[in-house]
Amino acid sequence: MWVLLGIISSFFLGIYDLFKKTALANNAVMPVLFLASLTSALIFLPLILVSSGARPDQAEALWYVHPVSGREHLLIFLKSLLVATSWVLSYFALRHLPITIVTPIRASSPLWTLVGALIIFGERLTPLQWLGITVTIVSYYLFSLAGGREGINFQKNKWVLFIFLATIAGAGSGLYDKFLISNIERMSVQAWFSIYLIPVLLIPTVIVWHQNRNKNIPFFWKPVIPLIGITLTLSDYSYFYALSFEDSLISILAVLRRSSVLISFTAGAFLFREINLTRKSLVLAGILIGVFFIILGS
Secondary structure, three states: OHHHHHHHHHHHHHHHHHHHHHHHOOOOHHHHHHHHHHHHHHHHHHHHHHHHOOOHHHOOOOOOOOOOOHHHHHHHHHHHHHHHHHHHHHHHHHHHOOHHHHHHHHOOHHHHHHHHHHHHHOOOOOHHHHHHHHHHHHHHHHHHHHHHOOOOOOOOOHHHHHHHHHHHHHHHHHHHHHHHHHHOOHHHHHHHHHHHHHHHHHHHHHHHHHHHOOOOOOOOOOOHHHHHHHHHHHHHHHHHHHHOOOOOOHHHHHHHHHOOHHHHHHHHHHHOOOOOHHHHHHHHHHHHHHHHHHHHOO
8 A cells, every 4th residue: 555655656746846847947946935835834724723623533534633742843843944955955956957857866865865774774785785876876977978968067066966965855854754754643744844844944035035036036926836835745645644554665665756757757858848868868767777776675
């Protein structure tokens, strides 16, 4: 069941990436991110209010948001900070880079999840995992060559650095999610995390964009913006539901979730008419093969 939920989460995440790229085209980053997150918060706010007055027999309903303690609120708030960091970096990168550059880098998230497990939990690599890491690193080198054909220097381009840092922060969030879902009810995590994102994102929106809006790229409302929040909510709901199963494996779910790259890369390549698709496709295949070896060796 949790594997199917991981696949469903992957599908909505791929659509979410396409909506992001569409909304960010010739548009200001921070207002788009803030309004998309506000959409998610508005979905969960009524559920929190209804749950507070629900009958005891409704506590097992899929929509029910369980009460959380002050300590648990703090833990969820820390997740909001981590996710906000990842999102701000990734949105700016996606605003300035082709989606066929961004999505393969994001697909390597399971690699960084494994690195985090090595550092935090003291795990050791198997030969297949070493092979997977080697294949992924070689693929990144080839990817930098493909990006160079579009005038993108992987060593000097700050937006490439942004998407790498966003990917590492996202992997850290994945490790943290497993801890949270093991200790806090999943709907409570998703609901309050969505609420806390609003004040967390409001500050950089005011500081980075609003105060300098005359100098920055202007913001234009697009109907696709709330769809970003809706598809992400559906993706995260499936993902957190999958994590709530005792036998679920975060390493497998990380790969399933990042297979969304197949949707966003393929559809984005045709929708945005990007170039060097053959080379990028081969590199993407190399990254996915590397990730497959990492999981196979787990």
